Structures are given as structure tokens and as C-alpha cells.
Amino acid sequence: MEVKKDILWRVYLCFIGMVLFGVVILARVFILQNVEGGYWRGMADSLHTSYVSLAAERGTIYSEEGRMLSTSIPYFDIRVDFAADGLREHDGRIFKENVDSLAYYLSQLFGDRSKREYKQLLREGYKSKDRYYLLKRDVPFSQFRELRGFPMFRLGPNKGGMIAETKNKRINPFKLLANRTIGLARKNAQNVGLERTYNDYLKGVTGKRLMRRIAGGTYVPVEGYDIEPENGRDIITTLDVNMQDIVETALMNMMVQNEAEHGTCILMEVKTGKIKAIANLGRQKDGSYWEDMNYALQVGEPGSTFKLATMIAVLEDRYTTINGTVDLNYGRWQVGRRTVYDSEPHHRTNVTVKQAFELSSNVGMAKLAYQYYYKRPNDFVAHLKKLGLHHPTGIDLVGEGRPIIKNTASRTWSATTLPWMAFGYEVLISPLQTCMLYNAVANNGKMMKPYLVNTIQEYGQVVKAFEPTVLMDSICSQSTLKQVKKMLEGVVLEGTAKKLWTPYYPFAAKTGTALVANGKRGYADKIYQSSFAGYFPANDPQYTCVVVIKNKPHAARFYGASVAGPVFREVADKLYAIAVEKQKPLQTTVRIDSALALKAGKGSEWQEILTTLHLPWQGKVSSTNWVSAEVNDRQQVALQPVKQTKGAVPDVTGMGLKDALYLLENAGLRVEIRGAGKVSTQSIPGGTKIGKDQKIIIELS
Incomplete structure (x- = not known):
């Protein structure tokens, strides 16, 4: 027991x-x-760290004269930390005192909700204690600047709770101008244009920041563990905004007039190969036009502008000269089962080779090629390859089409291929290749590689420069070159482009009119491609310009001289006036306009300006005195000291606003400003003794 x-x-x-x-x-x-739960949860959270990416600022693309063509601007996502310590202390006194006025200002700024709706929104966020409450997306900097001064938000993130997440958006300030060539920087799609080609330079290097998780799921940065991003480099292009505007406007006017499907206009600097302007317009569903594709790089049958290559081959082999003869057979010639037609009707038979070219005769070119190369067609092809027409130009843009120059081994070669190639059919090249060929003729036979970027810069310092590249020292003999130049000039004087002739400057060019197939419908829709290629001025070539426009089906106007030609002429007229015509030499003696508007200002600043500009002046100046300025009888800028007495109102008549404010406020006066310009009157005369807390009104005009 x-x-x-x-x-x-x-x-x-x-x-x-x-x-x-x-x-x-x-x-x-x-x-x-x-x-102790809060403490231990915080300790556990503090052990969770991770790296977040810090985006680098993308580089800017500039025109040659320094205007921004594509840049990044900041936008902000505005969030609110409703669990911020300062916002919730004293039973949420700060929030309760500011919610009404904050809701009012938000409603006024954004205009998307009423004051009542914003107030309800803020109260719900506060009630939920959301530490990352989204208030507004994509706020531009101008609105963000106002937002920072709003009630509650101006108290800072700890008391006001505002969190601003910065992100950059890519914009093209000139919008349509060269939009496709400059390109687009897109997050979820392939970039195009220069944005794509030079993306590695523009994007910079992404940085990293170590973040530690704290209570409530919020992350805070860990100091000393940042890898700063490296901003992207800037691209200085060869494009000129003024020239681009001229080219784009001229092309747009014709596209709208003719309701064309799409078109391109390229402007190249003869001596260097720089692309100064490139416009690409496509018709949209609503009838408007936009830079939707880079048509300058797309290959297609070039039509009659290709006849230049044919003539270079024939003349270089010395089979004939421009004074030789060819039978045009009234503009119709049968080859096997196919017939060659001249696009513009005429009643000509025996003409010179030069005249056949000036008339843009398909028959004439086909007969010349067939007569001299039918036994050895690959000899003709070899000339085309020598001109580089079988390779892309190599321009610094991704997406250039690959040209096709057939030879006898090609699967689609036939008995009629050779004569049709002679006038620009059964070959595929891009408008840019056509431009490169015509530019070589303008450049005395030297073929330049087209390019779009001058330099790559980092903080204003050049890190990489691109120089003009010579692809070929001479595309043909000087004898051939001299003859083709005469033919191109003859097209304007006597040929298909004579309606475009101008007495003010000479230019050389070739028209083109090609019938384009429309898919399975073939040529039934009568869609024509109008083209015009040339250079100006002919006696001292500065620019080469190529225009290619694809017209709508059954267009009333479709000849190259009447559709593409006027675009070329408009571009050439304006550029000759602003960029080509030699300016008259300046007078050796500088004369100053006596009616020049001059402002009074600080003596030392006036001295620096006049010395830098090498303008004659007289007067006594120092680092402290203020002077008035006027042009005297001897064509000099006369500087007269402005008397300033201590304790008296300064005389600021004739001064700019900056200088006037500096003197008046330093003298202890409260200033009210009216108007704009320079000071015309002041409410208290200069020299008057200054009273306590005195106000002065200055009127500017």
C-alpha cells in the first residue's frame, strides 16, 4: 500500500x-x-534584405546645331505613407487638420475628382494605415513642384507621408520631325531608329541599392551599400532641325495634295555624306500622315532614276557616247513576248543617247543594255556591283533592306531581265542607295558612306567621333562622269524636268515614274511610284536630294516631275536661300545702329560685353559703379556713371529688371513691378532720402 x-x-x-x-x-x-511581437517581427524583417535596381538617366539625342531631338523628362508616382509616425501622433492631429485643405488643392491641381471625393479617398487610406497608398500616377514635374507645397505634404515624408517615385519618360520635343529616324525608346517593345542603334551608349549602366525590410512590409535603404547608376551618353547627330522642317513640310504638302500612300525625302551633304534631313510619311487610317516606317531604307524597284547606273555602265565600257544615237521606235519596243513602253508618250525615233536619257525613255535604255550586253549580261551586272548597289549602304540605322541585283545564275533570270533592269525594274534597291549614287556623281565621282551621328559625348566631352567615310574614290572615269553630269543637267534644261527649271541657280536631276505591283492584284490598280533624284547647285554641288512617293491607285497625277519633282524644288529653293548662297562680305568697319535699345547696368559688365564684341566705347567704368549707355555721334557706346548716394533712392531709369531690383532691394526698398522690358519710370525719384519700410513702384516698357 x-x-x-x-x-x-x-x-x-x-x-x-x-x-x-x-x-x-x-x-x-x-x-x-x-x-513583444512588434519588436521580434521588426527584428525578423530586418534580416530580409534585397537589392533593387537604380535606373540610369538615358542620354539625350541632339541635332547638329544642338537642339534636343529626343530626351528623358521626369514623371512621378505619388504615394502616401499613412502609417508615418508624425502623421499618426497625437491621435492623427496633422492629418485631421490638413485633410480638408489638401483635398481642395488636389482637386484644383488634377481636376479629375471633386474635393469631397479626394477627402473620402484620403480618409480611407488613413483608416487602412496603408504605408504605400497610390494617390496619383504620372505626375509631371510642374505639378509635382506644386504638390510639394500642399498642406500636410510640405511637412516632409515623416510628418506629411508623401512618397514620390521618380521615373523617366522619353519624348521627342519636335514630335513629327525625323521621328522614325530618331526612333522611340520603349520599355515593352523593340526600339527603332537611332534609339535602337546607339542604345548601348544611350541607356547607361543600371545601379543597385541594398534595401532592408522593416515592419509593415516597407523597405528602407541601407546606407553605404549603393552602386550608383552611370547616366547614358549623349548623341550629336548630323541632322539639322531647320532643314528637316523644310524637307518634312515639302513632302507633307505633296502627300496631302495627292493623297499618296507613303513617301520619303532624303537630304545628304555632298562632300561628307552627312544626312542633314530625312522624312518618312505614311498615310494613316484616318487620312492623316505620320512617320510610321523608315521608307528611305526599304528596297523596291527604283524605276527611271536607275537609268543613271545604266548610262555609267554603257559609257564606262565606251560602247557609245552621249552623242551616239538610239532608235526610240515611237516609245514602244517588243522583246520576246513582252513590250517595253515609254511612260510619257512621244513621237520620237532616232535621237541622241543624251536626248533618250533626258526624255527618260525606257525603250532607249533597254535597247542600249540589250545591244551591248545581251551576250555578256553579267558584265552589265558587274558594273552595278562596282557601284555598290548590291550591298546596303551601311548607314547607322538598324533595319536597312537588302538590295537585290540579279545575275544569270538567279532563279528568276529570263531573256527580258536585262532590258528591264536597264530602266529600273527587276532590281530592288532603297531610296538611300539611289541618293548615295547620285551624291557620288555630285561629289566628282567620290562615293561617301551616309551617316547620321557626328559624336558621342559624356558630360560635354567627346568620347567617340565619326568622320566622313569614303567608300570609293571614283565610281567611274572622269570622261564618263563629265558626260553623265551633262545628261543630268539636260534633264532639267531640255527633258522631263524642264518645267521645274529656275533661273536663280542650276540643278541636275533625273525623274522617275514606276508602275508598282499591288500584291496578287498585280498592276491592275495602276499604282505609280513617283521619284526625283538630283543635286544642287549643279555648278558647285552642296546637297543631294532624293524624293520617292508611292501614289494611291489610279491617281490623277503620278509622273515623277509633277509629284516628286515639286518637293525637290521646294527643298532646293529654300536651302539655296538659307544655306547655299554665299553671303556678302561684312563691312570692315563696324557701325553701330544709333537706334539700338541699350540698358543701364554695372560698369564692369558693360566693359566685358563691349570688349568681347569688339565694339568701340568710351567712358570710365569700375567694378563697383553703374553706368547708362547710349550711342554717340562718333558711333561709339558712351558710358556715363549713374550717381548713387548712400541712404538715397537709386536712379534705376533705363536699367533692366535684374539690375534695378539688385540696387533697390539692397537699398532697403520694397519693390512693386509693373510691365516688362527696361525701367521707364520710378515712383520715387533718384536721390530721394529713403524712409523706413518704404515701397517703390517701377514701371517697365
């Missing part, structure tokens, strides 16, 4: 001990969860 009691006593003792131990565990769990 004693043994049994002893065993039971021990069992009870163990049971009580286990119960007490369980109670202790439960008590400790309760304390950890409800008393």
Missing part, C-alpha cells in the same frame, strides 16, 4: 510539473505575440 501511494505521489508530482511547464510556455507565447 505504501508503495502504491509513493508511486501515485510521484505521478501526480510529474503531472503538476508538466502542467506548470505548459502554462509557462503558453504564457511566454502570449507575451511574445502580444507584448
